[in-house]
Amino acid sequence: MASITAPGIGSGLDIQSIVSKLMAIERQPLQRLQQKQSQLETQISAYGKLSSTISTFQSAMEALGSFDALRVFSTNTSNPDVIDLTATSSADLGTFGVEVVRLAEKHKTSSSEVLNTATFGGAAGDSLSIQVGSVATDTITVDMSTAMTLQDIRDAINNDTANPGVQATVINGDNGNQKLILTATRSGSEGALTFSYGGSIASTTLNMQTLNNIGGDINLLNSEFNVDGYNITRQSNNVSDVISGVTLNLVNADPGNTYTVEINRDLESVEESVQAFADAFNELRSSIKSLRKGELEADSSLLSIERRVFSVLNTPATGGAFSVLSDVGLNMQKDGTMLLAKSDLQSALQTNFDGVAELFASDTDGFAKRLVDLADNLLASDGLLETRTDGLEARIDIVVNRQDAFLRNLDAVEARYRAQFSALDALVGQLQGTGQFLTSQLAQLPGANS
Template sequence: MAIGSLGAGSGLDLESLVSDMVSARRDTKVKLYQDKLAGYEAELSALGSVGSAIDNFKTFVSTLNNADLFSGRNATIEDADGKPSFSVVADKTASTDKYSIQVDQLAKGSRLVSDITSFTSRDEKVTSSGGELKLTAGDQKLVLDVKPDTTLSQLREQINAEGKDFGVSANLVDDGDGHMFFTITSTKTGAGNTLKIDSSNLTLDSVGLGGFFPGLSVPAGGEAQDAMITVDGIKVRSETNDFDSAIAGLEIKALDVSPEPKKVEVSYNKEEVENTIQGFVSSYNELISVFKQNTAKGAVLNGNSMIRNLSSSLATNLMSNYAEPGSPFTSIFDVGVEFQDNGTLAYDSDKFNRAAETNFDAVASLFTGKNGLATSLDSLLESYAGPRGMNNTLKDSVTKSIGSTEESLSDYEDRMAKYEASLRSKFTNLDTQLANMNAQGDYLNSMLNQL
């Protein structure tokens, strides 16, 4: 038998004796604390899973409760494969209808070109004394301060530098036959916005005066023009390629001239609504699955009143009547959502589409609006989800219990450490006394042996 430092004097295994006495008093109580902490940790983890499932479901409920979801519109262009001649975007005010649209003409800016006899070189001087040059396109005006001895090339660079924010640019074109053409282009579209030049305040050299500015003219087809489309046989004009008021609720953009009219159908955005309802159904089923998993027999949240009350309230809400007066539907189960025997939901796309074709607004009113299902569920879940919800309140309570239990365990361990120290002190004294007695016994035996 090994003898520790405690018991060295007496030859007894006092170290094991102290350890056994401490263990007899400590181990059972410590295990109770540890089991209690493990239970709290498991409960906290389960409440975390439940809270995440509730928050996820509430997110889909809030999305479903957005009135814009059901007011959205889709604009579909017939045979839009390949390069389209126009685009259409519908807002929620657009009527669900069909239209015939054709692009007859695109809007474009204008261009000025110098006379063929005006210039032969890009280095020719425009003016020796300088002055002011004005370019006008509709309500846009660019005034240039032309410096003395400015060349044709330098004037081009000045127009490009100062005109970039006005949609005006200049260029030089050499035809290879000794002719230099000076061009000025404006991106300002629309009939009546053709570029005009005024050099009356610019003192020109004789070369320029002989044909440069006076010789700048609009070539055939260089005039600014409107865009034109035909909507259901009606001609519509616009200064730009954008037609934002041709049809109420539609933004039409002309991209290319159409060889023939194209059909445009504006319909409800059923695809986005379907995706949201499917997400709602899936998140509800996930929530029910988490409830069942954590409240099953032997599970840590078995019998939890919060989950029991929420499950009951959710079922009641789902089965309630949310129809408005005159609606052909009475509940969400008339429009594609189905209750299954195991308490989960299913989605029937065909049934939803039939209901949407019958009365889309009535379908929307079941889910959203003041008296819709989503509004009711949103209000219900507000008490359970989020930082101030009931689930978080339970988690806070469990967290406090963990802290309290850990503190109690720490206090108990401190008491056990003091108890062990007390035992060691007592057994050290005993060991010392036994050592002295052994020494005295050995001395007496030694004396007796000498007689």
């Protein structure tokens, strides 16, 4: 039934205005609940920002938290068009002279030129076998007991799921002629193709001939180069087993000319990572300071995080050449920020690189390693941040449920007020009518007007 919202019909009471003002008072607890929900949501958002800042802090620590991350090398070559190189964290430092005598090639063979309608085989036992390299089991056999064109042979080779490493192509020339080209998929002598035949198929049937300029010596498919006068051959042009931790990329042959390659520590990259360490710490501390003055004011979790970070920073490393961050130029300022003295860091890196690496990345008490572990703990599903966020979300659920219950009760309260004031209006109207009647009767009594 619709609520009565018109002014009182008995006494003229403004029921709508009275009920509206009373309901505004009744809704005040709801407004407080809504404000509480907004406050809790703001705190959850603040924890999200803090989590993001700690994650960024963790990434900066990880760049210094392992020996592999710190052992970064720069490489240089005097002629990258002939020889290039890359280095891993296990590279040997040094300068070497490299001469590229010959590049490794993939063995390539070609059949004689035949008409595109020509067929081969067709008798029982006819076959073509291709061995790749020196291992007899790395062989593919094409059954030619049914007559086959070059296209058929090509498809049989390429579609064989056990193909050991040979790619077939048909080249179409003039006047309807074509050739079958067979190419090893790996370079060097271990990719060399050897042919054998069965039935009526003979070496002269397809007349496969090597296209590489090796004069019948498959070892000339290997790369040849020398390092500091030491002559070396390999199966490919990407060589990672000559200089420890270094891959030599042979680009072009240039026999008779020697070029210089260098492997050095990339100290500039390490300096950038240490600067990022200081920047990430300062950003984390600034974020905590801002949250303590704002969304998470008086939240003890922030103080706990800050104390745990400073506990790591104030606990010296043991057993290495350096024990505290100031030994490598990271100094705490009076305002609690961290400042990098680059000259001190550069000196430490140049005199004792391994000592610097140990200070940050030691598994037992390296500063970056310990801070990475701390961030892992804080960001874990059962860590401080997630636990606090879960608690706030649970409180929001309670507040929302109370709001829902309150809203349901408000409807009943408003209906009760309307019923009470409608009854009051009717009663006042009756009393006014009675008063008017009595006044009229009294006026008619003898002597009433004298």
